[in-house]
Amino acid sequence: MKRPSSSDQLRFLTGLQRILEEGSFVATYKFALLMALADFAIQAGQDEVDPEELDVFHLSENFISYYWRQALPYVTSRENDRKYLKMATGSQPVIFNQIVQLHALYHGSLPALRKNANDWHEIKALVADTIAKMPLWKLQVVGPDLVCVLYKQSRVGYQGRVLEFVPGALFNLRQHYDLVRGLVQGAWLRHVRRLNAASLGEIDLDEFLFGSERSTWPGLRQILRDVQGGSCLYCGRGVGDAGDIDHFIPWSRYPQDLGHNFVLAHATCNRSKSDLLASPAHLANWHKRNMVHGEHLSQRFSEKGILHDYLKTRHITNWAYAQAESVGAQLWYAKNDLRPIDPSWRGGWNG
Secondary structure, three states, X not given: OOOOOHHHHHHHHHHHHHHHHHOOOOEOHHHXXXXXXXXXXXXXXXXXXXXXXXXXXXXXXXXXXXXXXHOOOEEEOOOOOEEOOOOEOOOOOHHHHXXXXXXXXXXXXXXXXXXXXXXXXXXXXXXXXXHHHOHHHHOOEEOOEEOOOOEOOEOOEOOOOEEEEOOOHHHHHHHOHHHHHHHHHHHHHHHHHHHOOOOEOOOOHHHHHHOOOOOOOOOHHHHHHHHOOOEOOOOOOEOOOOOEEEEOOOOOOOOOOOHHHEEEEOHHHHHHHOOOEEOHHHHHHHHHHXXXXXXXXXXXXXXXOOOOOHHHHHHHHHHHHHXXXXXXXXXXXXXXXXXXXXXXXXXXXXX
């Protein structure tokens, strides 16, 4: 695939801005679709072999994960009054209502929902059907214009569930992921704030909509303890009966939970690493852990209903470090030990 030129990338970002600033937004589906596409670009794409087509069913998991974090009541401006955020100018979107019901049924545990094959497939199918019928053909419509920067589309609408990507679209989503996420989440936040202006209390709306995953992961700490021999991935010392569950690729850089990305770490190491990427040595150790215990991890994650896909996780990790290298970012080696990234991160990782 030919790498999009600087002018092509600028046209993509300008088109995305037009969609967000000039497009018509009734419900929040379009925002979720944009984020799901951006996440897919990183999880499944590689610059040389990006897929040309995609069935929207494969966007369902990421779509659901965004709404799952929002399917909780919040405290309104009236003391002790709790209600769900309004997500559309009219009645609540069907998908949101379904996810609210599932959130209550499974006590907020997305892993528990995933373990129920029937309910999980049913909600994914509903989401896919809804994407195909509503935001897919409306997203790129801006007044009388079609702004086709993501996928090909005719003026009569979008037919079917399989979208055909515009050449370079996945590269652009991946290359400018942080900017895309910021633009989309900012527009999503403003839209929800307008819909709920009269009832918002002291809620931190940004954190409520897009903050860290609220799901619990029963049994995850023990799984990580077993494969790491009860030691912290970063310093190698025993963690005893405690230990933090850390996102190896920080949540702030890529806000999705995949099983292989979790590590067990000392609380002090976790706090010190914070939102930084870890050193090449830590990267190699993490990769070795996943390769040596890959089958065992996948089996245990499946048993607990924890989403996992090591190939996707590798794509996310490779993207994160490549992006860091392109801007000369600092890597975390240990407490008070940060060093500029260099190409050595590719060594143990690509072995």
